[in-house]
Amino acid sequence: MSTARKLATYDDLLAYPSEDKTEILDGEIHVQPSPRAGHSRAQRSLSHFVGGPFDDDTQGPDGWWILIEIDVRFDAHNIVRPDVVGWRRARLPEPWDMRPIDVVPDWICEVLSPSTAKIDRVRKQQLYARHGVPHYWLVDPSERVLEAYVLDGPQWRIAGTYDDTALARVSPFEAIELPVGRLFPPPPPPPA
Numbered sequence: 135m136s137t138a139r140k141l142a143t144y145d146d147l148l149a150y151p152s153e154d155k156t157e158i159l160d161g162e163i164h165v166q167p168s169p170r171a172g173h174s175r176a177q178r179s180l181s182h183f184v185g186g187p188f189d190d191d192t193q194g195p196d197g198w199w200i201l202i203e204i205d206v207r208f209d210a211h212n213i214v215r216p217d218v219v220g221w222r223r224a225r226l227p228e229p230w231d232m233r234p235i236d237v238v239p240d241w242i243c244e245v246l247s248p249s250t251a252k253i254d255r256v257r258k259q260q261l262y263a264r265h266g267v268p269h270y271w272l273v274d275p276s277e278r279v280l281e282a283y284v285l286d287g288p289q290w291r292i293a294g295t296y297d298d299t300a301l302a303r304v305s306p307f308e309a310i311e312l313p314v315g316r317l318f319p320p321p322p323p324p325p326a
Contacts, residue, residue, distance in 0.1 A: 141211045144234060155203065159257050161211035166250055172275035172319050173217075176245045177202060179317045180218045180273065184307050188220070197223035198240075205234035208265045214258065217273075218243040241306055243271040259283075263290055269306050278318050280304070 141161025150156050155166040169177075185200035200220045207213045213234055220241040221229070229235055242262055244254040254272060262270050263285055270283040270290065278298035283290040284305055296302040298315035 143210050144205075144207060144213050147205075147213055155215055157215055158211060158213045159253070159261065164253065166247075169245070169247060170275075173245045173247050175319050176273045176275050176317045177217050180243055180245075183310070183312055183316070184218070184220070187310050188307060199223060199226060199229055201229070204229075206239060207234040207236050208238065208261060212261055212265075214261070216242045217245045238265050239267055241269040241271070242267055243273060246272060246274045246276070248276075259290065263288060271304070273317060275318050278315070278321075280312075280314050280317065 139161070142158045142163050144158075146163065147156055147158055150163060150165075152165050154168060157164050157166070181200060181202055185198075188198040189200040198220050200218065202218055203215045204219060205213055205215055206219060216239070219239045221235075221237060222240050225240065226235070226237045244250070244258060246254055251274075259270060266285065268285045270285075272281045272283075273279075274281070280296045280300075280302065282293040282296070282304045284293045285291075293305055294302065296304070296312075296314045298318060298321070300314045301311045302314055303310070304312055
């Protein structure tokens with residue numbers, strides 16, 4: 135006789151003893167180690183370049199909330215903490231006292247790490263499409279590349295791939311030029 139596996143919920147996440155980034159995918163708890171410095175740099179830089187003009191309390195275009203590592207609940211058994219995430223203020227007027235946020239984001243960016251790349255590229259990408267997130271970015275610090283996806287019906291369509299030499303206008307933030315190379319640590323100097 136087999137026993138059914140108990141699917142984890144937000145209460146399990148809150149009770150989990152880890153200080154590391156903890157998420158629930160399809161009812162299973164996933165713990166991620168602290169990020170490397172290059173990951174953290176990409177996260178901070180994205181928040182600066184996108185959040186600066188779009189999450190400006192006085193004059194940002196379109197009015198966005200851009201947040202870092204905030205709990206987002208898609209359903210009872212899928213609660214994630216994206217690296218950088220955004221909502222149009224018209225859809226989420228005041229997120230300040232919400233935990234987790236139960237409104238589907240308008241944009242999510244995951245910064246790839248060796249330990250999370252497969253989950254970010256497959257499981258989370260499928261989850262975000264299934265729940266109707268319109269824009270998904272993947273930032274790869276090791277390859278120094280930004281990949282942007284737009285939801286087209288039930289599937290992702292690649293909107294663009296940008297290397298570290300690009301000044302990119304990337305949906306949904308095409309009102310600004312994003313200096314992709316500045317998302318990453320400076321490249322090492324060429325050998326002498």
